Amino acid sequence: MASMTVDVSPHAGRGSGPRWFWNALAHGYVWAWMAIFALPFLATLIYSLRTPDGVWTFSYYQYVFGSFRENLLLSFETTLITIVINLLIAIPAAYAIVRYPIPGKSFILSTLNLSLYTPAAVMGVSLVIAYAFLFRIPQTMIGLIGAYVVGTFPLMLVPIIVALRDLPMVFEEAARTLGATRMQTFWRVELPLLGPGISAGILLTFVIIFNEFLVTLFIAGPGLTTAALRVYNLARTAGFQPSTAALATTMQLVSFTVVLLFFHFFGSRYLKGTYLI
Amino acid sequence: MVNRLRFRRASRRGGLTHRHGALLSTYGETQMTHAPAEIAIEYEIAERSPRRWLSTPRARGMLLLAPAILVAVLFSIIPLIYLFQVSLTRESSFFFNAEYTADNYLNVFGRYRSAIIETVYLAGVASILDLVLGYPFAYILIRKIRYREFVRTMMTFPLFGPLYLAFGLFYVFLPTGPLGGVFVLLGVDIAKYLFSQAAVLFSMAVFTFPFMVMNIGAALANVDPLLEEAARTLGAKPWQIFTRVLFPLSWGGIVAGFLMCFGWNLGVFVQPQLLGSPKEQSVISLQMFLKGLVQFNYGLAAALGVLLMVMAFAVTWVSLRFSRGALGA
Numbered sequence: 234m235a236s237m238t239v240d241v242s243p244h245a246g247r248g249s250g251p252r253w254f255w256n257a258l259a260h261g262y263v264w265a266w267m268a269i270f271a272l273p274f275l276a277t278l279i280y281s282l283r284t285p286d287g288v289w290t291f292s293y294y295q296y297v298f299g300s301f302r303e304n305l306l307l308s309f310e311t312t313l314i315t316i317v318i319n320l321l322i323a324i325p326a327a328y329a330i331v332r333y334p335i336p337g338k339s340f341i342l343s344t345l346n347l348s349l350y351t352p353a354a355v356m357g358v359s360l361v362i363a364y365a366f367l368f369r370i371p372q373t374m375i376g377l378i379g380a381y382v383v384g385t386f387p388l389m390l391v392p393i394i395v396a397l398r399d400l401p402m403v404f405e406e407a408a409r410t411l412g413a414t415r416m417q418t419f420w421r422v423e424l425p426l427l428g429p430g431i432s433a434g435i436l437l438t439f440v441i442i443f444n445e446f447l448v449t450l451f452i453a454g455p456g457l458t459t460a461a462l463r464v465y466n467l468a469r470t471a472g473f474q475p476s477t478a479a480l481a482t483t484m485q486l487v488s489f490t491v492v493l494l495f496f497h498f499f500g501s502r503y504l505k506g507t508y509l510i
Numbered sequence: 511m512v513n514r515l516r517f518r519r520a521s522r523r524g525g526l527t528h529r530h531g532a533l534l535s536t537y538g539e540t541q542m543t544h545a546p547a548e549i550a551i552e553y554e555i556a557e558r559s560p561r562r563w564l565s566t567p568r569a570r571g572m573l574l575l576a577p578a579i580l581v582a583v584l585f586s587i588i589p590l591i592y593l594f595q596v597s598l599t600r601e602s603s604f605f606f607n608a609e610y611t612a613d614n615y616l617n618v619f620g621r622y623r624s625a626i627i628e629t630v631y632l633a634g635v636a637s638i639l640d641l642v643l644g645y646p647f648a649y650i651l652i653r654k655i656r657y658r659e660f661v662r663t664m665m666t667f668p669l670f671g672p673l674y675l676a677f678g679l680f681y682v683f684l685p686t687g688p689l690g691g692v693f694v695l696l697g698v699d700i701a702k703y704l705f706s707q708a709a710v711l712f713s714m715a716v717f718t719f720p721f722m723v724m725n726i727g728a729a730l731a732n733v734d735p736l737l738e739e740a741a742r743t744l745g746a747k748p749w750q751i752f753t754r755v756l757f758p759l760s761w762g763g764i765v766a767g768f769l770m771c772f773g774w775n776l777g778v779f780v781q782p783q784l785l786g787s788p789k790e791q792s793v794i795s796l797q798m799f800l801k802g803l804v805q806f807n808y809g810l811a812a813a814l815g816v817l818l819m820v821m822a823f824a825v826t827w828v829s830l831r832f833s834r835g836a837l838g839a
Contacts, residue, residue: 259650266647267664269716273678274667276688280681326578333571345578348586350826352777354795355593355815356586358802362596362812363589383585386578444671447779451803461673468677468784478681481674485667492666501662 274485281478293479301480304460308484311374311459312442315381319389319438320431322382327393346387356384357451364452372454380452381442388441389434392503396430397423433503436495440488460484590819597812614813622814625792629818632707632782632793633775636714637722640771641764643715644722649756651723652730665720672717676784679713680704683785709785714778718771725770729763730756762832769829773822794818 281293297305329335330342348356360380365371404426408418424431446461453462460480467477563569600609618626651661668675681687683704693700703709733756741751757764779799782790794814802811 259654262646263650263655263661267661270664270667272682273675276681277674277678279688322577322581325574329571329574333567335568335571335575341575341579345582347582350822352795352818352822354777354779354798355819358798358811358815359589359593361802362808363592367592379585383581386581440670446673464677465673465780473680481677485670485674488670493663496659496663501659
């Protein structure tokens with residue numbers, strides 16, 4: 234019965250080798266992957282800071298505020314509009330799903346989530362055909378915002394549903410018993426308590442729409458080139474340029490700052506089960 | 511009177527009703543004495559007159575959901591149905607009087623069969639890479655690491671999109687790139703791998719890695735570490751602990767993670783375009799763009815789109831069944 238012998242030495246557990254070796258290996262593995270995650274960003278950053286002769290310079294960032302300015306502004310504009318519309322749509326919808334008796338709730342929820350599982354290229358091609366021949370709104374801002382909203386409001390919906398389910402009914406009931414109206418209860422009690430969930434929705438929408446280029450490539454006309462689409466267009470046509478790298482670096486820095494701010498204030502609790510972890 | 515009205519209104523909101531009842535019964539009998547009869551009368555009136563129908567909880571709930579449903583129907587469901595209709599029409603005939611034909615699908619399964627195979631192959635291999643490399647990562651993350659939040663933050667980099675990922679990796683694969691010296695030291699000719707299948711697979715695997723880690727990590731977090739301890743004390747070898755304890759208990763997370771990665775990888779677009787050879791560039795998404803927006807053969811592009819959509823939905827459906835609706839009700 235050799236397999237029944239119990240190893241009680243301090244290094245037991247791992248088949249062979251001392252424990253510190255396995256621990257170092259484990260941590261090294263995770264750090265190696267973190268290096269890989271950051272590698273493309275760091276490479277882009279380095280490339281944007283060097284001239285072809287190898288001189289370090291910030292001069293390529295003048296394009297970000299020069300010829301790329303309009304693209305960046307358009308990106309911020311579309312992202313902001315999408316976030317506002319998403320909020321207006323998702324908060325009532327989440328409220329209805331959690332608090333009201335709705336027939337066929339899970340079916341409705343899967344219908345709403347449908348666009349989340351549609352590959353971006355399929356969404357792009359279906360929308361470009363529908364916009365051109367069915368709705369007659371090809372290459373318009375309305376069409377672009379519509380595509381963004383339908384693609385991201387499920388991501389806004391999920392964290393708010395999670396937050397609303399976690400919210401005990403006690404607060405609501407207390408406010409109502411003390412004579413607050415429905416609207417007062419919502420604005421003064423529930424909305425502040427739902428803050429982290431709503432912020433999670435805003436974060437997800439921001440990160441995705443700000444960096445979205447594929448659906449945009451299909452449906453946006455020449456006048457609606459967002460910054461991410463500009464990066465794609467330049468990468469495809471002009472090759473690998475330091476000015477493009479500067480724009481890509483800026484976009485990633487903005488996105489990462491927003492993520493860091495969110496993690497600092499709210500942690501990752503409300504992002505569970507969504508796109509970001 | 512005002513209070514009574516208010517109470518009646520409150521009692522009509524669906525989900526609240528029974529909870530309010532419970533609340534009231536715990537807080538005092540006085541209100542209960544006259545309220546229920548009134549509620550019953552209100553409900554009868556509500557059900558009889560159509561004008562009052564709008565104030566039932568069900569109708570209010572539907573009203574709150576209406577904008578969301580409207581957006582989903584207008585921008586997701588109608589375009590997808592229209593895509594299916596267009597995929598059945600002969601090239602460009604749908605402008606005038608649509609001729610319906612299955613030609614596009616015959617074309618897709620005939621001439622574009624290699625594109626389908628290439629897409630499934632790339633997505634499959636990248637997802638297997640994710641699984642093999644992601645399982646140890648998830649295990650270490652859940653069991654050994656205290657700076658988990660930091661790792662999670664770093665993992666958001668690939669999620670900003672495959673575009674920056676492919677763009678950055680392009681530079682890494684150049685001999686003049688940031689790791690050029692390291693590759694020379696290792697004796698690897700890195701430029702050989704630019705525009706190759708390896709580069710595409712690597713960038714696809716990195717992009718979907720967080721999804722795999724997320725799913726397996728969620729499954730492993732639910733496995734009690736005491737079970738491993740018990741197995742170890744009873745004399746199990748590490749690989750036995752894996753095959754007999756960890757693997758069966760995290761099976762759901764493995765399948766869900768694999769299918770999620772596979773689903774995302776099926777729609778791969780920019781990695782083959784920036785890092786791949788023409789063979790990798792035959793993936794369905796890129797072909798769709800080429801046929802639809804460059805050659806204006808909408809019927810064929812739509813048929814490719816329907817095929818990709820069906821594959822992605824099937825994968826997602828199975829995946830959600832295994833993850834027990836991480837996203838749903």
